[in-house]
Amino acid sequence: MGAHSHGPNPSPVDLESVTTSHYTLLGSYLGSDEKAKDAILYSYTRHINGLTAILDDAEAAEIAKHPDVVSVFLNNGKKLHTTRSWDFLRLERNGVIPSKSIWNKARYGEDIIIGNLDTGIWPESMSFSDEGIGHVPLKWQGICQHCVKDKVHCNRKLIGARYFNKGYAAYLKTKNSTLSPIHNSTLFTTRDYVGHGTYTLSIAGGNFVRGANVFGNGNGTAKGGSPKAHVAAYKVCWPPVGNEECYDADILAAFEASISDGVDVLSLSIGNDKPMEFFKEAISIGAFHAVKNGIVAVTSAGNSGPDPGTVWDSSPWTLTVGASTIDREFTTYVALGNKKHLKGGSLSSKALPSNKFYPLTGGANAKAAKVSALDALYCKPGALDPKKVKGKILVCLWKEMTSIEMGEQAALAGAVGMILANDIESGNRVNADLHVLPVSHITYNDGKLVLDYLNSSKNPMAYMTGVKTEVGVRPAPLMASFSSRGPNTIEPAILKPDITAPGVDIIAAYSKAAPPTYLTSDTRRVSFIAQSGTSTSCPHVSGIAGLLKTLHPDWSPAAIKSAIMTTARARDNNMEPMLNSSMKRETPFAYGAGHIRPNRAMDPGLVYDLTIDDYLDFLCAHGYNQTLVRKFSDKPHKCSKSFTMANFNYPSIAVPNLSKSVIVTRKLKNVGTPGTYKAYVKAPIGVSIYVKPKSLKFDRIGEEKRFKIVVKPKAVGKSKDYVFGHLKWSDGKHFVRSPIVVKHK
Incomplete structure (x- = not known):
């Protein structure tokens, strides 16, 4: 053990x-x-x-x-939570960087150091070229760790690389496992043989790379959020036969090293399958000490949505990120023999001949002997009869499983292409995956049309177009269905996730050692890949945190977090409330404070700041006794009897058990021009809210003002479900917005 x-x-x-x-x-x-x-x-x-x-x-x-x-x-294992996005976030406009962009204001994050705990690094990627990158900061104390056979060379961009594997090795011993030769060769190197670490770190801090694309799609200039930052890779994730895990012992060792090395931001696109108590898992512990040392710790919310209560990171000291779409899609179109045309998604590297119709068959009609029709419909391994599939477009049903593997089964059976139709539970979520054959992934409603046509036609036919990149898609952003949702099951008084950012079909650098599909049969290698997940959204925010750290080196991690949260927007590009991929209205349990707006975050006006003493008071209120809390403090800390979760100065407001009047207190710090801010409230249904005072006058930078929010249940319209509203402070120029979440007891 x-x-x-x-x-x-x-x-x-x-x-x-x-x-x-x-x-x-x-x-x-x-x-x-x-x-x-x-x-x-x-x-x-x-x-x-x-x-x-x-x-x-x-x-x-x-x-x-x-x-x-x-x-x-x-020593538990964490899972990996896996470039138009910067244009969508308005850091650039059609490839032109405006003078007011945070990129220009923050010098593209130069002199900042972003550390990434993940699967390592592919140092030869052009995203880690040091062209145009300044000298290594004097504060840097890290190393570039080599192995004998597989050297990883650092430069002014990639200034550090380390690996930590003792926890993983201990896990293998408990399972009496042995490593295959390929896995054994990856155990003592920082080189990325999976691709995930290269991908996530390039999103956070990759250099400018022109002509980036995936099989010719999405062509443009790839870059990270802080493209001129220095980066460091900490390899903590290892391959137990295709299912990478990152063990607590190694994660803690990487936190120790990165804090001493001198990083400014830590990005963690890894996490648990379920929520855990603050000091029962490594990321929460490590992040606490990172924040204590002035480091911004950014985590991914997890990919267990859309079920409620699935967000794994409950810590108030981390910045937890959900995943949403941008206004770009990779589309293919299906034409049926009955002249119906359907839109799907794909990033297949192959295409069928233009306008050529092929016979169409469903998986259930192509089942192998002694196999259920349902298994064949889902195109499971061994379920298809090649004699019934060869030369045809195959229709398979998709149910939250790996579509890549279904495509492999279709190709092995001899299909020329595949239509992947969602089942009723999967709804309208469509993936643009890098299939090994021509594929179009379509919605549930369109899938019904295909199946109806199959069942009603004696000679069903279809053709599929190649992949097309479409931009300006509306509405966007949409919340990804896979993105883990709140409420926070460990501490309901803290809203999680904190923010949402681009996390669907994002193009970034990749390892040349890994196939783009994770299939062992896939011999393709690419320099860039498009992936989806909160693993993808997390480093977007890490990169933005780097820019804010450049602009405001004196800001605390909590101030940076507040600036990002209170300037976010909960509306899409149609100026409507944010929806999910099924076009249903979403809540702060999906997007937190909203979708990140980096240009607004550099000048938030006011911030909700927090100190280590505030976090220690939080732990007291959460239920940790004073003896345990003292062990996390450099000095004696006495738990205040009057402190409650309602007093914790978090940028969002959650009241999970409202039975009578509750007074919530907050404190705002002026970080902008002096001025008077007025309070505007949209109260949740069945709740009345009063703010005292209704205006706050700030005369200087750094000045702090307290205010109270009186939250009362109404006799009429009282709901047992969570209800949502918001509080906004504004001086006419700045808009400091906090989501409000309330549940009646």
Whole structure:
């Protein structure tokens, strides 16, 4: 068993004594310091003060009782949560960068260092060229870690690369697993053999690369949010046979290293499958210490939507990002023999001959012997009869499964193309995947038309067009159905996710060691790829955080987070409330404060700031006792009896149990021009809200003002469900908006 413990913060001047204390603590349970040394995988001594060790259940349980131990938890694995977007975010307009763009104002993020915890790096990618990049900042203390056979060379752009694998190796031992030769060769290198780390880091801080495209589609200049920033890769994710996981022990070690190395922003497109208590998992612990050291920590919300309560990151010190669309689609069109034309999505590298009709067959009609019609309809492995498929366009039903694998099955059976139709549960979500044969992915309603035609025609025929890039799509953004939703099940008084950003069909750099589809049979290699996921939206925000850090080096991580949240917009490009891919109205549980607007974030006017003492008060109010909270503080911290979650100075407002009048207090700091701000409230249904005072006058930068929000249930229209509204402060130029979420008890 791999277990972690963490306790009081170490003195930076005596790291050796901290390591010795770890040996002594563990040795008192295992019998000797020597046994403790053999059991320890990592000793975290600089910032986190903890250790990872191989223990059995009984030993871990005993150590958890020690008064100096905050928590003990398993070495769990995290999942990977996987360029028109900057134009859509108005940093550029049709390739031209306006003078008022945050890119110009923030010098494209130069001198900022963005760290990425992921699958490593493909250093030869042009996104990590150091052309036009300045000298490495003097504060940088990191390294470029080499292996004997597979060197990763750093430069002025890619200034650091490290790998951490002891937690992964310990996991393999518990499973008595052995690595294949290819996996073994990836264990001691920072090189990215998966593609995910290269992709996400290039979105956050990739350099300008002209002519980027995916099989000729989406052609343009690729770049990251902070294109002139320096970047560092921390490889913590490893391949247990095609299902990469990132283990807590390695994640904590990477946090320790990155904090000491001198990064300004940490991007984490990885996370849990489910929400976990703050100090029972590595990312929350590591991010706490990162923020404590002035580092902005950005995480992905997860890809378990649209079910409620699926957002995994509940920590108030992180910036958690959901995924939404941009105004670009990669489309194909299907023409049926009955003259109906249907629009689908795809990024297939192949196309059928123009205007040539082919026989059309459904998976159920092409089933192999002794296979159910349903399995064949879903085109599962081994379910199709090649004699019934060869030379035809095959219709398969899609139900939240890997469409790439379905395309592979269609190709293996001899299909010339595939129409992938959503089932009723999948609705209108359409993927533009990089299929190995011509494919058009269509909605449920269009899929019914295809199936009706199949069942009513004696000689069904169809043809499919090649892929076309379409821009200016409306409405956009739409919330992606896969993006994990709130409410926050660990602490309902904190709204999560915090923000949404582009996360669907985004083009970015990729590893030349990995096929674009993750299929072992796929021999194609690409320099750029289009992917979807909160893994994709997270680094967009990391890049923007880098720009804000350049513009405002004195701002705290909380101030940067507030600027991003309070300037966001909850409307689409039709100026209507944001919808999801099924064209149903969404809520802040999907998009948080709204869709990011970087140019507005650089001048928010006011911010909701937070200090480490505020976070410690939050932990007290959440239920941690004063002894445990003290272990996370450099100085004594006394839990305030009067502090409640309603007093926590978060940029969003959540009241999860409203039964009587509740007073919410907040404090705003002026970071813009002096002026008077007035409050405007849109109260949730069945709730009355009063703001006291209704106006705030600021005379200087840095001045802070408190206000109260009185939240009362109404006798009429009272709902047991969550209801939503917002509070907006404005001086006529700035609009400081906070979502309000209320649930009646």
